[in-house]
Amino acid sequence: EKRKEGGGKAETGSVMTSIGFPVMGEGVREGVLARLDGMGYRVGQGLAERFTLNTPRPTNPLEAIKFICKDLWLLVFRKQIDNLKTNHRGIFVLTDTRFQPISRMSIDRRAGPKAAEEAMARAVTYLYFPCGVIRGALMGLGVEATVEASASELPIATFQIKTKGAKP
Amino acid sequence: IWKTRVDKISAEVLTLTYGTLVAQLCRDLTLPNTASQTDYLAVNAELDRMGYAIGLRLIEDFLAKSQNTGHCSNFREVAEVISKVGFKMFLNVVPEVRGWQGPPAGEEGAGGPVAFSLVLEENPLAEFVELPDDGRAQDELWYSNVLCGVLRGALEMVQMQVEARFTSDVLRGHESTEMRVTLVRYLQDELPADDD
Numbered sequence: 242e243k244r245k246e247g248g249g250k251a252e253t254g255s256v257m258t259s260i261g262f263p264v265m266g267e268g269v270r271e272g273v274l275a276r277l278d279g280m281g282y283r284v285g286q287g288l289a290e291r292f293t294l295n296t297p298r299p300t301n302p303l304e305a306i307k308f309i310c311k312d313l314w315l316l317v318f319r320k321q322i323d324n325l326k327t328n329h330r331g332i333f334v335l336t337d338t339r340f341q342p343i344s345r346m347s348i349d350r351r352a353g354p355k356a357a358e359e360a361m362a363r364a365v366t367y368l369y370f371p372c373g374v375i376r377g378a379l380m381g382l383g384v385e386a387t388v389e390a391s392a393s394e395l396p397i398a399t400f401q402i403k404t405k406g407a408k409p
Numbered sequence: 410i411w412k413t414r415v416d417k418i419s420a421e422v423l424t425l426t427y428g429t430l431v432a433q434l435c436r437d438l439t440l441p442n443t444a445s446q447t448d449y450l451a452v453n454a455e456l457d458r459m460g461y462a463i464g465l466r467l468i469e470d471f472l473a474k475s476q477n478t479g480h481c482s483n484f485r486e487v488a489e490v491i492s493k494v495g496f497k498m499f500l501n502v503v504p505e506v507r508g509w510q511g512p513p514a515g516e517e518g519a520g521g522p523v524a525f526s527l528v529l530e531e532n533p534l535a536e537f538v539e540l541p542d543d544g545r546a547q548d549e550l551w552y553s554n555v556l557c558g559v560l561r562g563a564l565e566m567v568q569m570q571v572e573a574r575f576t577s578d579v580l581r582g583h584e585s586t587e588m589r590v591t592l593v594r595y596l597q598d599e600l601p602a603d604d605d
Contacts, residue, residue, distance in 0.1 A: 276437075280429045287425040316419050 274369045281373020288313060288374070289381030298383065302404045305382040306333050313378050317371075318342075331407025335375075340398035342367040348395065364392045368400075375400060420501075424536045431456070431552060435541065447541070449549035456551070460558020468563040471495060484592050485509065487569070488525045491560065491590075496527075504529045508589075524591040526576070529553075532586050540580050547582065551575040560590060568596040 256264040265273065292312060299305040310322035314337070324336040348360040368390035375388045385405040392398050431452070438451040475494050481487045488506045497503050504527040511523035534553045540546040551557075557573040564571050570593040577583035 276433055280426070280433055283429045283432075284422070284425045287429075288421065291421055317422050319416065319418065 274366070277366075277369040278373040278376075281370040281375075282377035282380070283373075284370075285313075285374035285377025285379075286381040287377075288316060289378040292316065293382065302331065302333075302379075302384045302386075303327065305379055305384045306335075306402065308382065309375055309378055310335060313374070317374060328409070330409075331404040332409065333402040333404075335400040335402065337398050337400075339396050340371075340392075342371070343392060343398065344396040346395050360395065361392055364395060364398075365390075368392060368398060371398075372400065375402065379404075420533050420536065423533060424538075427534050427555070428538055435546075435550075447543075447546070447550075449546060453549075453551050453554045456554035457558040457561070460555035460560075461562040462558075463555070464559040464562020464564075465566055466562075467499070467559060468566040471498065471563065474498060484511065484523050484525075484569075487564070488527075488590070492527060495563075500533050502529065502531045502533060504588075507587075511592075522591060524589060527588045527590065529586040529588070532579075535578075535580055535586070538580060552578060552580050553586070557588060560588075565596070568598075570594050570596055 289308070293308065296308075299308065306325065306327075310325055314320065314322050318337070318341040320337075320339070320341065322335045323338045324334075326334040326336075343364045346360060346364055349356040372388040372390050376386060379386045379388075379402070387403050389401045389403075390398060391401075434452045434455055435447045435449075438448045438455060440446045440448045471494075475490075475498065478490060478494055481490055488509070492504050492506050506525050507528050508524070508526035510525070512521060532553060534556070538552060540550060540552065551574075554575065557575065560573045561571055572591045572593055574589055575587065576589045577585055577587045579586050
């Protein structure tokens with residue numbers, strides 16, 4: 242990881258984004274995103290520990306997921322998850338139709354589809370931390386899972402959770 | 410003090426997130442030629458820099474939410490507003506302003522250092538925190554250093570160049586957590602140095 246960073250600095254150079262931040266090289270970007278995810282994981286684990294102190298341990302993954310959708314989301318993002326889907330075989334899809342971190346982002350409509358694409362790419366950066374939070378909280382509740390997020394349309398975010406041993 | 414609705418987040422979320430951030434920096438910023446020895450001075454500097462970037466933007470939010478506060482006519486008032494409005498608004502604590510140094514209110518142009526200390530009775534950033542037990546963190550790390558940067562950045566946007574640093578921290582075993590804020594100068598409207 243250290244080496245990546247070193248390499249990244251050279252990549253960064255003097256290229257700037259339109260709002261004045263240096264453009265990250267691929268290596269730096271990966272390192273940043275991995276760190277965000279990792280930090281989210283730790284925060285999620287801590288929150289799950291602290292806020293399930295007086296509740297019985299969830300007996301199945303669905304209960305753990307419900308804790309995420311209601312209590313945890315309210316705690317971190319001040320609202321609940323709007324929609325929860327599951328295939329009852331270990332896969333859960335959480336949809337937040339107005340995800341707070343990306344709720345005020347906008348797209349330059351005049352610039353056509355390319356701008357929309359860029360806006361999405363920007364928004365995605367904000368989903369790594371929450372992914373980690375979900376993963377960490379689930380782990381804290383005894384559910385091992387992988388989490389992937391996507392933002393197909395601002396400000397909607399979806400999180401796909403695959404618990405260990407899930408079947409499609 | 411302000412009428413508009415305030416969005417709140419749980420103190421635990423803030424504490425945990427900040428703690429995780431500091432821990433990550435401690436892992437990432439290591440002394441040259443070592444893999445695991447944290448460069449605490451670098452961590453302090455990075456926290457300060459992050460705070461500065463936050464402060465530059467946060468002042469906007471502060472001004473929007475504190476419309477009734479009005480202008481500060483001297484640095485003494487600035488200290489009071491930072492404590493009673495700023496800290497109250499964003500961290501829900503009111504640090505005590507102490508150790509005032511400088512000419513009487515209103516005569517600050519007279520020269521001599523102008524400074525005050527903020528004593529944090531409670532520090533939401535540092536709840537349940539223990540510094541690493543490596544024999545160095547206790548002497549080198551200013552855990553809440555982000556706050557110094559925030560003040561520096563925020564005040565710069567309202568024409569005050571200040572120097573802010575921690576002078577003591579209960580995490581280090583001191584009796585209080587204290588920041589010293591020193592006015593460097595009032596800024597005149599001028600173009601930033603690198604703006605051609």
